[in-house]
Amino acid sequence: MASAELAERYLTADELERRMVDAALRCVERWGLAKTSMDDIAREARVSRATVYRVIPGGKDRLVETVLQHEVGRLFHEADSEARQATTLEDLVCVGVGIAMRVLTGHAALNYLVRHEPEAILPHFAFHRLAPLLAEIAELSRPHLSRFLPDEAVRPAGELLARVVLSYSFSPVPELDPEDPDSIRRFVRTYLLPALTTTEERT
């Protein structure tokens, strides 16, 4: 296991996790979640079995949660510089919704599971198990949204955007096409901006 030792010695904790998540995603894309073992992930990532369990402590039961969390973090990391350049709330939301929808609809492992192993993935996106994901997305959007929104509006705004992105990525409509920036801008301007900025109770 020379390569495993090498990896474990020279990679930071973040790099190791990244490596393992990537390995897990490749395994799932290839033969699905049910047939993927923690050993497969160790082999694919070229690290030892012990390291896999150190990085993903819950083992296979916690694999989807760990990977989801990691992928959400990566999405925000990728969107970060473009989001920072936005000078208006409208631009920020268009950038965020566009990137998020493209990542979700183009995510090979996610699409594989929704199609072939819905029982493994869909419960994470519904009812009480969706709540932590919404909270995490709201937290990660906080620094961006708080540039344009008053404090009390930030968390609900992040959650609302997460709901819209998830819903329209899982079942798309032509009026909100992730590949068509004009359709995104129209949808954001018409429906989302007023919903995000209205915090006063209207009578």
Add this chain to the structure above:
Amino acid sequence: MTTAATGPSGSEPPVPPPEAEATRERILGSAYLRLADEGLTQATVEGIAHEAGLSRATIYRHFPGGKDELIEAVISWEVGRFFTRLGEATDDAPDFTTWLSGGMLAARRQLDEHTVLQQLLEDEADQLVPRLVTVMPIILGVLREQLAQRLADERLRPGVELQEAAELLARLMVSFIGTPGAWHLDDPEQVDKLVRTQLLAGILPDP
């Protein structure tokens, strides 16, 4: 969904429709009880037949797909009952906003108090949720149609398309009712605020 007239073989005489409908209801009621009691994995056609006081053959005549078809039918049946109760709770709302708030409140309360659903979500979410996702287009369709009908009587903000707005509202309602997130949907004031801000601010003009 299979009707009695298209039974599995020609040897069985077709059951007259009203009677078939009554038997079907009886099977669904019994299936619901067994599924509630034993869960989706453990419940059997045998047990459901026993509960209904019918033979397994009769169950298969009505539901040739067996347990899978029964589970799907029970979910559709229970979703239908859910909407009927919801309709009764909101029928007398004086205006669109009140109707929407009342609907959200009643729907969330129904889900909270639905002990069978809560138990299944606890024990067998992996079995239940994908099946709920399968009926989701029907749920969204029903909601969208009702919303579009009501929205047709409202003045909409410039640029808002009726069908698009009904679609967005239906999706958001399902999302909030299933997962309230940061909102307390058992509090009428919060529901009212949610409806007036996040749900309707992009659709109806400022009053």
